[in-house]
Amino acid sequence: MTDNAPSAQEVTLHNGVVMPTIAFGCAFGDWVGATEFQGFLPEQAWRAVSLALDNGYRAFDGARAYGTERIVGTLLGQRFASGELTREELFITTKLAHPAAPPHINISHRRTWDADKVDDIAQKVRDDMVDTLDDLGLGYVDLLLMHWPGGFGEHTSSDPDFPRKARAAIWRAFCGLADKGAARAIGVSNFTIAHLRQLMEDVPEPEYRPTVNQLEMHPYCRDPELESFCRDQGIVVTAYAPFASGAFGMLRDPVLATIAERHGKTPGQVVLRWHVQSGRTALPKTTKAVRMVENRDIYDFTLNNDEMQAIDALGDGQARRTCPDPSTVA
Incomplete structure (x- = not known):
């Protein structure tokens, strides 16, 4: 059994699957206004994923909505063909059931959908999974996540409980995919305590309890109550946007800078170390090779209690988010 201690480079999910604590994020684009949206x-994935593979990354986090799965699959296939990599060395995560994006956002309507606009929810999930595995050129993924608990707007169904029923239908489809071996583990993303409680009531079998809840989580965006709930349920919390996607000047925060200088590390390394010591896994993303190396070099130092508490305190008050607030999803 792999050690689940905060310093471990891997965690063991409740179904026994071993997952690295650091994976490379495969969503590319600007979400925080550094350029025009x-x-x-x-x-951008061609070069970045190639560099990540060159610099030792073996865990990659993607999604149907990102449009990078064919690129990731092609680059992995080249390494398989050369004998440099085997499938067993990799941990591949993908996400399905991303709700429809607003029309002004450049995300394909063929990769996103609202459950109330689909005739057969389970069949849509299965069809998307076929397309995802085809693009990746893989027979299975290591982790399959429900991307969001529901749509961003008002649903059109006359049934007020429709969002909850849709989540259960998607999850049952995920359970079927896991049973067939298309996914070694299944989990969720952007789920609140209420979403999780409902899902575990609607699909109560313990073997189908989510293994992971992937959330926007960084020093300026914390949810201790949700993390505590997940921990009590044996659900691993994974932090996406661990650096706030470069927003808010977070990596220039004087608290992080002071701690980094004390340890001879960068603020980014301090943030990732804080995530891991807090019991989370994290998904740093960068296009720079030097940052890729730095982001994996976080296991040779430890933050003391005062430092951990100082970083925690940065997230007191209103969470600063780069993505929609999941609590607004019905």
């Missing part, structure tokens, strides 16, 4: 730019 772009939506996803999958072309």
Whole structure:
């Protein structure tokens, strides 16, 4: 059994699957206004994922909505063909059931959908999974996540309980995919305590309890109550946007800078170390090789209690988010 201690480079999910604590995020584009809003730019994945593989990354976090799965699959296939990599060395995560994006955002309507606009929810999930595995060129993924608990707007169903029923239908489809071996583990993303409680009531079998809840989580965006709930349920919390996607000047925060200088590390390394010591896994993303190396070099130092508490305190008050607030999803 792999050690689940905060310093471990891997965690063991409640179904026994071993997952690295650091994975490379495969969503590319600008979401925080550094440039004019772009939506996803999958072309940036060619160089970035190649560099990540060169620099030792073996865990990759993607999604149907990102448009990068064919690129990731092609690059992995080249390494398989050369004998440099085997499938067993990799941990591949994908996400399905991303709700429809607003029309002004450049995300394909063929990769996103609202459950109330689909005739057969379970069949839509299965069809998307076929397309995802085809793009990846893989027979299975290591982790399959429900991307969001529901749509961003008002649903059109006359049934007020429709969002909850849709989540259960998607989850049952996920359970079927796991049973067939298409996914070694299944989990969720952007789920609140209420969403999780409902799902576990509607699909109560313990073997189908979510293994992971992937959330926007960084020093300026914390939810201790949700993390405590997940911990009590044996659900691993994974932090996406661990650096706030470069927003809010977070990596220039004087608290992080002071701690980094004390340890001879960068603020980014301090943030990732804080995530891991807090019991989370994290998904750093960068296009720079030097940052890729730094982001994996976080296991040779430890933050003391005062430092951990100082970083925790940065997230007191209103959470600063780069993505929609999941609590607004019905």
